[in-house]
Amino acid sequence: NASDDRELFVPIAPDSVGRPVIEGKQIEPFRVAIAGSRLEVRPSAMANLRVPRRARLAYRDVASATNRLTLIAAIVPARAVTTHTLFCLRTSLPLPRQRVLCALLNSYVANYLIRLRVNTHVTVSLMSRLPVPVVEPAHRLFTRLTVCAEALALGTRPAEEMEEYAEIQAIAAHLYGLSPTHFEHVLSTFPLVPREIRQRALQRFINLITTH
Numbered sequence: 454n455a456s457d458d459r460e461l462f463v464p465i466a467p468d469s470v471g472r473p474v475i476e477g478k479q480i481e482p483f484r485v486a487i488a489g490s491r492l493e494v495r496p497s498a499m500a501n502l503r504v505p506r507r508a509r510l511a512y513r514d515v516a517s518a519t520n521r522l523t524l525i526a527a528i529v530p531a532r533a534v535t536t537h538t539l540f541c542l543r544t545s546l547p548l549p550r551q552r553v554l555c556a557l558l559n560s561y562v563a564n565y566l567i568r569l570r571v572n573t574h575v576t577v578s579l580m581s582r583l584p585v586p587v588v589e590p591a592h593r594l595f596t597r598l599t600v601c602a603e604a605l606a607l608g609t610r611p612a613e614e615m616e617e618y619a620e621i622q623a624i625a626a627h628l629y630g631l632s633p634t635h636f637e638h639v640l641s642t643f644p645l646v647p648r649e650i651r652q653r654a655l656q657r658f659i660n661l662i663t664t665h
Contacts, residue, residue, distance in 0.1 A: 455536040461498040465490050472501065475529055477513040477538030482559040482612050483605040485527050494534050504534045510542040510551045511535055512558060516575045518568040521645040524575060526558040528606065540577060552602040553588050553595060560625030561654065565639045586628040594624050613650050622654035623661045633659055 455462075455476065462474055473490035480486075494501055512526040515538060528551055535541055542551065557563055563583065570579055588595050601617035601624075612618050626636045636658050640651040 455538070461494055462492040463495050465493040469493055471496060472504075472532050472534050475511075475533045475535045475539065477515055477536070480511060480513050480525055480527050480539060482522065482525055483527050483555065483602060484612065485529055485533070487530065487533065490533075506531045507545065508548055508551070510546075510555050510558075511539045512575060512580070514538050514540055514574055514576075516571060517573055518571050521643070522559075522564055523571055524558055524564045524567045526555050528552065528555055540575075540580070549590065549595075549599045552599040552606075554585070556598045556602040556621045557585050557588075557625055557628070559621070560629075561622055561639050561643060561651075562625050562629045562631065562636075565642055568642070584629075586625075588628065594628070598624060613646070619650075619653045619657040623658035626654075626658045627661055631658075633662070 455474075465471075465473060472494040473487050474492040474494065475485060475487065475490060479489045494504075508528050508531045510526060511529045512524060516523045516525070528548075529535055529539070529541065542554075546554075563585065566583060567575060567579060570582075588598065598621065601621045604617045605612045605615060605621070608615055608617075626639070631639070633655070637655055640646075640655055643651065
């Protein structure tokens, strides 16, 4: 907790190799802005023992149905510590499976479903009721989701402008069982997302379902 545990933190040094503290505002779809960290954990702090050193999927707590996006997820690096404004995966899940889950949570479809119920916080209760397709490693689209999610995490261009982003949106809509009409409706509920980005996702979805 950023307030209750403040004695465990110190201002981050420019050349720090310690454990940066990540807040919710540093998360965007697929990416974590570690460079934006203001604090790090003191080397002798108990937080170094409490917080696991493993990469873990996280999503932002504070959100609204009127935001550009509501459900925002990324995989936090193993060395980072997160505050209470991020909810992290506690289960020890292999990284490829985390990337698939990250891709699905960042989809327009999952965002649409969360927006039907969210107020100002994406609560654990809301997430526990969010339907998410189960994609096993043997599934023909599993590897493609992992590859796209990793490319978006490592990319330097805005994620929405990358081809992998449109592909993930198309695959997610397909896995959720949407028709082109349904997906078009879902996309229409994101007016702050540029039309060309939404259209690219829709066209990629149509191409996907017509070739399979």
